Amino acid sequence: MTNVQINQIVTGVPRHDIHVTYLQFARTLLADTRALVLFERMAAKAQIEHRYSVLAPATSPDARSVDGDEVYMRGAFPPISRRMQLFERHAPQLAVETVAKLNLGAAAERITHVIVTTCTGMYAPGLDLELVQQCDLRPEVERTMVGFMGCHAAITGLRLAHHIVRSEPASRVLLVNLELCTLHLQHTTNIERMLSFLLFGDGCSASLISADPVGLTIDRFNTTVIPGTRDLITWKVRDQGFDMFLSGRVPANICAGLQVVADAILDDASAKQLELWAVHPGGRSILDAVERGLALEPTTLAASRRVLAGYGNMSSATVMFVLESLLATSTPGQRGCAMAFGPGLSAETMFFHKL
Template sequence: MTTAYINRIATSAPSHDVHHAFIEFAAGMLPEGTQRSLFRRMVRMSAIEHRYSFLEPISAENGVWRDAENLYETGNFPGTARRMEAFEKFAPQLAVCSLNKLRLTPDERDRVTHVIVTSCTGLYAPGLDYDIVNHLGLNPSVERTMIGFMGCYAAINALKSAHHIVRSVPEAVVLVLNLELCTLHLQETKNLEQMLSFLLFADGCAAALISAEPKGLGIDSFLALRIPETSHLITWKIREMGFDMHLSGQVPTEISKAMKEVGNQITPGRNPLDIDLWAVHPGGRTVLDAVERGLGLGEDSLRPSRDVLAQFGNMSSATVMFVLQTILREAESGQQGCAMSFGPGVTAETMLFHAA
């Protein structure tokens, strides 16, 4: 049976580090007193140092932060149409950055047979898949697939699709792009839980090449695990004022409990401690703590995930690919790994792999 390999990964983030500007902007929207103090305490505990956005933050003379696109004006946040216009303008620019970093040779471009794109933060048509084909000069007959609105675990589903394609057609070469502009969906709110979810998210993009060439990370198997009675804890809905996220503070507790109960299903026949490489989607510090605690992992097991969280925040579907890129650079031949992402459901999408 043919094995599909993640041959290489390239990642990019916009140039504007907005983390500290956002903290001041968000604190100003919360009521003074307990809520604002608690928000700043959670900021200190977030383990995030940088987050990047397509929006350039500007400090006005009165100390009130705004952005160069005037997208977020207090009392006048944009509707969905304007947000989608921004996605159509800025998403292709970020995609080009990752595609250029992937450095496909002319021969590789000629051999690409499939393009898969994931995004849950914007859409337009012709879309990113069409733009990729044009930018790289791919065969106009390349097969294109869009995986939309699946949230943070969509990258694993894209790799699953690429895996099936390569196993069915061994000469196939699949280009996968995961792109999210999460900062496009900030809402004007005084709700502390909602504001804490905005504290996590950032923009980012990953491009990957998957083929039967035995180079990089070999894909072994996939498993989807849905945590019962948690579908209300993570929701993502299109509303008049953009995409509206609900991310409950109960998610880490449920993940930790699920990992204790079904961790043996994720690594069948093996103890999780026998897995050399962990690429866990850094949905937040508490999520990583929950996985580590639930599976009984060593404190250094999730270092690549914690490093990505600190340097980039949560970029939804692109984030686990940033972690896999780090692992791809550091992995030694024969090491066994597990990738894992969480999203609406609450569902854990997992992938076992090995270093070629």
Template sequence: MTTAYINAISTAVPEHDVHDDFVAYADSTFTLRRKQLLFRRMADRAQISHRWSAFPSIASFYGDDPNAVDTQARMQEFERAAPGLAVRAVDGLGLGDAAADITHLIVLTCTGFYTPGIDFEIMKQCGVPTTAERTQVGFMGCFAGINGLKLAHHIVRSEPAAKVLVVSVELCSLHMQQTDDLETMLSFLVFGDGAAAVLVTAESTGLAMDSFQALMIEDSRDLITWRIGGMGFDMVLSGKVPGSLSRALDETTMKTVLSGAETSSIDLWAVHPGGRSILDAVEGALHLDADALTSSRHVLENYGNMSSATVLFVLADMLERGDTGSGCAMAFGPGLTAETMLFHAA
């Protein structure tokens, strides 16, 4: 059976670092001193230093009232900014003339939609042939990075000559709303914008994708939700998520995820950094060493949570570091669902 490999990953973020700007803005929205102090403490503990946005500052796009910016205006901004960011990520792969050999193009996004869409811009600007088979994985949330890799894996296994380009682009900063609800503002604290492009072929370089496993956690459907509202897309990210993940990732579950192997046999952990508490919960549940999630914590600190692109950033960091051994990737999203992938360095 043909093995599919992640040959290369390129990442891109917008030029505007808005993390400190958002923290200052959010701090000013709370009328109760108690909430303000709690938000400040949580922001200090979030282990995020940078998050990047398609616009220079909160005020430059939202003005004085984010709730006055409707979904149509946010989607117009997505159409303006998302294609260029996706193209930058693809260009970072350095495909050159080899772009003409791409047979399949998969686009992942859950933060904006329009058509003709990002796939058309990639074909037009990056040299990908218009004959490439195109698929969009939409609105699945943060775990969609794994779903995109899974789809590429299946394509290459069924068509060994295929050269699959997977592109994730997310503009999470387009969906901020003004509220004095502490849990909601803390969810906005972690999200940023980013894009990643992945080349998947049967060429045995990079990371070999071994198997995939989906895990749906019982009685957790409402802990992460993502719906289209009148003022952008409405996110619910419950503070109960870390505890639910910690309880779900027990020994029996991990035996299934790891195809019967022991947790101790995994050298590399590419865990989606949905937030510091998520990483802490996974680290504790799996009894990992303090440095096991180095790549995940690096991505969280420097980029925040970029929805479907984030786990691809983590895998890119591992490739850049030259990490070796067997690995397990995990990403979490609505449902509450965990998508996992076993891999090894070629």
């Protein structure tokens, strides 16, 4: 049986740090003092320090636009057509810049498959073909787009790459996870929805998966759908953009759901036997829920918490930022689990070990 490896992982973000500016803007939407106090308390608990965007922040929180490009004008946020134009303009640049960090050189000609995951934009010909053309890949490379699966799509992409390499051991798969979440900011005074939008940032990861005996060995995957949670995370196309709903009940349901299915997911192993944890940092409360649901030690999810603080939630790209950190710092023989959540409410899990 062919062992499949994640040989390399690189990551990239746009240059604009917008977290503070977006917090300041959100405050200007809240006239009620009690609502503002609640917002401040919850924003502080989020434990996010930086988020990045392809849009430059406005110079003042009281400006007529949230951003310097005047995309989010007060009282006139853009329609979906404008948001998709921005995705088509900015996504290829971030994707190509990130792939360049793999330093493929002449090895680019050896790439046989390209998989792209994104749930924040769409156009055709799309990112898959842009990567082939701008990264000097062969035109006959097989391309797959994974769209609208949400934050767990990176693990879906890794599973596809795993199947490809096992069936064709000479394959070399380029996996790109790109999300421009800040293109879907909505004008709202609803505290729950406002806080969910203030989690998200833009980011991209690029990975090389093959049978070459270097990096993280993929061992197996698990998919779980938590019953009765279908409407807790939704992501729908509307006239004013992609409309995200993230219920405040998500963490409690993740915690309870993991307690029920932990033995099945872990294959009757103990969570404490796994030394490396790459849990998608969808938010501080979600990491806390996983910690409680699997009875993990407080320091177990340190890598995920660092990514959350430094970048926020970048949807499908985020768990790859955590895996990048673990790939760089782990030692041979260490075993790990990558886990991410998305609409459904579904949990995608990948088990691995350091070669």
